[in-house]
Amino acid sequence: MKTIIKHNTKNYTIDLSQPLDISIPITGKSTNVNAWYVDPPKIEPHTEGEFIGKVTEGASTNFNDISFNPHAHGTHTECIGHITEEFHSVNKSLSKFFFMTEVITIAPEKIKGDFVISKKQLQYALGNKNREAVVIRTIPNLRDKMTRQYANTNPPYLLESAAQLLVDKGVEHLLVDLPSVDKEKDDGALLAHKTFWNYDGKRRLQATITEFVFVANSIKDGKYFLNLQLASFENDASPSRPVLYLIEE
């Protein structure tokens, strides 16, 4: 099923039957991807007295309770409400769902013992391209990113100047395959988050950050349409399902 998208005077063809899902599914297993020192998610039959919500236990339906943390357990999209005293809901911040997107691949560079994504690397990868959304795939890019236990591993993160470059280029939606755009332990500095949302200036309430994507190696760097959908939680962050569509020439 093909469709033609008219975007800024140009026509682009995408094939809706060829979605490239870059989300990490949430499971109830201990192998579920994890960060921020929390237990694995739980997906378990609801119980009430004698009742067990499971067909094999005599119930008419499977009826699971799910408990998880959107920031810790899988692909999620967050808004400025992640770092503000006042409440902002990502469900209201994100009001459009299709974006012209660039997928880029970065090998974080070692600076002062940390692996970081620098302004220079983003500049090189993006050139003068203008995109509403940017997906950053970091290398190495192995499938263990779907199950990695990130607590106390000091994963790569974006330098403040790198986040500023994205703001300057007008990027509104940033997607990364890391648990955070900031350093794991930074005493709450959150420099890349604050910069991307322009926390100390005219705040970018509509901008979103999506963490924990997984971009398979079969997906080449380049221009895509991104369909970014959330579960409709009124919260600073919600599990999300970003899907890319290759643009046909």
Ligand SMILES: N[C@@H](CC(=O)c1ccccc1NC=O)C(=O)O
């Ligand atoms: N680096 C922060 C913590 C942090 O970034 C964080 C903590 C819990 C859940 C998510 C976090 N950041 C996510 O992008 C700190 O050290 O205070």
